[in-house]
Amino acid sequence: MRWVWLSAVVISAVAGDLLQSREMKTEGDAGAPGLGRVLRLVVTRWKLGLSIFCMAVSFFAFLALVRTEALSFAVPASAASFALETVLAKFVLGERLAARRTAGAILVCGGIVLVAR
Amino acid sequence: MLSWGGLEWVSAIGTTDKTALKDRGKAVAWRLIVFVTLLKPLSNLFLAWGMKELPPTLAVNPLLFLRAMVDPLVVIGIVMQIVWLLTRMSLLSVADLSYVLPVTSSGYVLSALLGRVVLHEQVSPWRWLGVAMITLGTVFVASSPRVTATPEDRR
Numbered sequence: 001m002r003w004v005w006l007s008a009v010v011i012s013a014v015a016g017d018l019l020q021s022r023e024m025k026t027e028g029d030a031g032a033p034g035l036g037r038v039l040r041l042v043v044t045r046w047k048l049g050l051s052i053f054c055m056a057v058s059f060f061a062f063l064a065l066v067r068t069e070a071l072s073f074a075v076p077a078s079a080a081s082f083a084l085e086t087v088l089a090k091f092v093l094g095e096r097l098a099a100r101r102t103a104g105a106i107l108v109c110g111g112i113v114l115v116a117r
Numbered sequence: 118m119l120s121w122g123g124l125e126w127v128s129a130i131g132t133t134d135k136t137a138l139k140d141r142g143k144a145v146a147w148r149l150i151v152f153v154t155l156l157k158p159l160s161n162l163f164l165a166w167g168m169k170e171l172p173p174t175l176a177v178n179p180l181l182f183l184r185a186m187v188d189p190l191v192v193i194g195i196v197m198q199i200v201w202l203l204t205r206m207s208l209l210s211v212a213d214l215s216y217v218l219p220v221t222s223s224g225y226v227l228s229a230l231l232g233r234v235v236l237h238e239q240v241s242p243w244r245w246l247g248v249a250m251i252t253l254g255t256v257f258v259a260s261s262p263r264v265t266a267t268p269e270d271r272r
Contacts, residue, residue: 017214017218018214020206020209021209021213021214021217024206024207024209024210025209025210027210028210028211031142031145031211032145032146032149032207032208032210032211033207033210034207035200035203035204035207038203038206038207039203041206042203042206048206052202055202082218082222085214085215085218086214086215086218086219089213089214089215090215093213093214095213095214095215095216095265096265097215098261098262098265100257100258100260100261101215101216101219101257101258101261103254103257104219104253104254104255104256104257104258104259104261105215105218105219105254105258106254107250107251107253107254107257108218108219108222108250108251108254108255108258109254110247110250110254111222111225111246111247111248111249111250111251111252111254112222112225112247112251113247114243114244114246114247114250115225115229115244115247115248115251116247
């Protein structure tokens with residue numbers, strides 16, 4: 001069961017972040033929107049609503065995971081979403097992963113695993 | 118309502134000074150990064166404080182979950198989490214996802230420090246090594262361009 005919950009945590013977190021990033025980029029041309037504007041966007045744009053739903057699924061799947069598994073497994077294992085999101089940001093969002101950014105992401109990912117030990 | 122200095126940024130669009138526009142955009146993005154990074158560990162701290170006052174049977178009793186929702190410290194933590202989520206969304210409008218993820222991970226560093234200083238938790242040498250790796254990784258990513266994808270790339 002642990003892998004089912006872990007997959008739910010990772011897949012829903014990745015889907016939520018990718019949806020959010022893609023939708024919010026269309027708003028960034030006129031500067032970063034304030035909290036009120038973001039709240040309005042969440043209500044009016046179904047993809048942003050769906051991204052919040054995905055994040056909620058990820059949160060509750062994580063709670064279910066830590067009920068049966070040790071936190072020292074759950075936190076580093078769910079950091080897989082970090083690695084997966086970085087790779088998918090390149091292929092889905094068209095972001096360019098230069099050497100410095102890739103090296104930094106690998107260091108942070110390894111650091112998260114150690115912090116959760 | 119919070120606007121992250123966005124109005125100043127928008128007003129700069131009317132000018133022909135592209136450097137000023139870029140600098141203001143950068144300042145707004147950094148303001149958001151600092152806010153997102155600080156808010157997450159602080160909200161976790163409030164949640165941890167609030168949850169510690171509740172019995173350990175919380176995980177198996179839904180009624181205790183409801184009781185947790187009215188604990189003032191937990192409520193503050195939840196409100197901070199909501200503000201964090203909206204602020205992070207605002208940040209994603211002006212920065213790449215592959216930039217935001219590592220840069221805002223410096224919150225893990227702050228969490229370890231808050232745990233050590235405020236909650237007097239033991240932090241192992243491995244954890245401090247992890248903190249050092251996150252800090253170094255954050256510096257690497259933060260020194261890369263904030264936005265790399267054009268609207269055409271995203272299609």
